[in-house]
Amino acid sequence: MSGQTWDETGPRFRPPPGVTLFVPVVVAFLVQVPATIALSWWTRTPVPVAALSVALAAASALALLAARRWPGPTVAFVAALTAIDLFVPPEGGPPAVALAFAIIGAVVRGARLWALIAVGIGWLGAIVVAGLMDVSWHPFRIALATLGLAVCFAIGEGIRARLQGAAQRRAQLVERRRVTEQEERARIARELHDVLAHSLSQIAVQSGVGLHLFDREPERAREALSNIRTLSATGLDEVRGVLSFLRGDDGGAPVTAPLTPQPQLAELPALVSGRSGLGLVVELDDRLGADLPPSATQTAAYRVAQEALTNVVRHSAAARATVVVARDGDELVLTVTDDGAGIPSGASERGGLRGMRERTALLGGSLAIETSTHGTTVVARLPWEPAS
Known part of the structure; x- marks a missing residue:
């Protein structure tokens, strides 16, 4: 078979x-x-x-x-x-x-x-x-003929109902497949946005700073170039990992690039370190310790933190940002705050913030964003044990 x-x-x-x-x-x-x-x-x-x-x-x-x-x-x-x-x-x-x-x-x-x-x-x-x-x-002949005609109509109705039911089921299956494919396309777009947009936006910021400081402060320009090198390598690894994950590659064949399609909370320190520098200080307050939620919740929390910090770098002109990860009952609470100028008007409808809302909603969680000219606070509440 x-x-x-x-x-x-x-x-x-x-x-x-x-x-x-x-x-x-x-x-x-x-x-x-x-x-x-x-x-x-x-x-x-x-x-x-x-x-x-x-x-x-x-x-x-x-x-x-x-x-x-x-x-x-x-x-x-x-x-x-x-x-x-x-x-x-x-x-x-x-x-x-x-x-x-x-x-x-x-x-x-x-x-x-x-x-x-x-x-x-x-x-x-x-x-x-x-x-x-x-x-x-003979009355029996009349009754038999009438019964035969009624049976013919009944058979026709039965066949028609069966064919209509089969057509309806096929239409439902086609619609279900279309919805599933649409959800899969959205998931792929979300994954690629996470591993491309963030790295590329950081590279753009770092390269602009490096060009601006190249003559006056060569050491800071060198720091920017070093960050670009790290970000590009990490982004390339993540792209390879996501593509391999979406293709369904398994461990049966050797893979030359690291596979990182599903980042976890253990990678938050590296994310925070990568966003720090060039006038921005990012701190991590991890209150979970060894108590970690399932993989799906960790991945969603990491992606929300990644998008929130990218917005800090790109839009807020902040000097300090803080990422807090804690547990509140049956929920994982991720809080990202900064002291920047806030998110631009209308940005809540853009792909990155919309992606954060979709990620939390898919797990049955919620996302709250408060922004003003004195800073932005992003609070994601995710179920500790997502419904299967």
Whole structure:
């Protein structure tokens, strides 16, 4: 079974179009025509009358060829032929298989009203004409024929309901797949934003500072270049790790680059150290110690801290920032504060801050951002044990 796939958006089985078109014609023809010929011969029916009876049986069967394109007119035509055949010898001919196929096909193809009207008029007309012509039918035969017609309608309704249910399930599966793919694209975009935007924004800031201080303060310019080198190497490693993670690479093959698709809280000191320098002091207050939440919560907290510190560097012109990680009951609380000029108006709708909100919401947490001209405070509350 390896290597095979199952497309659950398609029907489990669908016969070829030729089967659904020609099988009813062939079955109706083989049941009605030979039986009518044999019965005419057995009852010594006159040849002209027998020929008319055989022609009616053959015509009703062949009319099913038009059932796919014109299901309504087809069931009306077959019902009329069947009603006429009731009054043409020999009496008590073969079952009207063509009419059964026509009724079922019409109901399945959405021509239910055609079938109801045609069969109702044909059956009522046959009863009225039989009374006028003094033709007597056994009550059991009438009841059996009526029951047979009702069964045909029931079968058609059952098949139609089943097909509609299957189509609805396929549509639901397609929609579910579309939503899943959209969520996956959003997750990939979020991961790439986290590992690219932050590193690149830091590199841009550090390179600008290095160029500005290159002649006046070469030591600080050298520090900026060193930070650029570290940030670029770290960002490249993270990009490789994320791409490897998204491709589903496992440990079966050697990997030359470090895989870091899911950073943890243990990496916060390195993040804080990387954001410090060039006039900005970032401090970490870790109140968790060895008590750590599950991996998903750690990753979300790290990414929120990463985005918050990136905003401090890019927008706030702060001199000091603090990252506090603590536990409050069943929640992990991450707080990032700075003494800068605040987040620019409208920035809450941008990708980075929106990504922080999405990350906390996905785990069932909350994010609060308070900003003013005296600084910004970001508080992320994440469930210690995320719902599985």
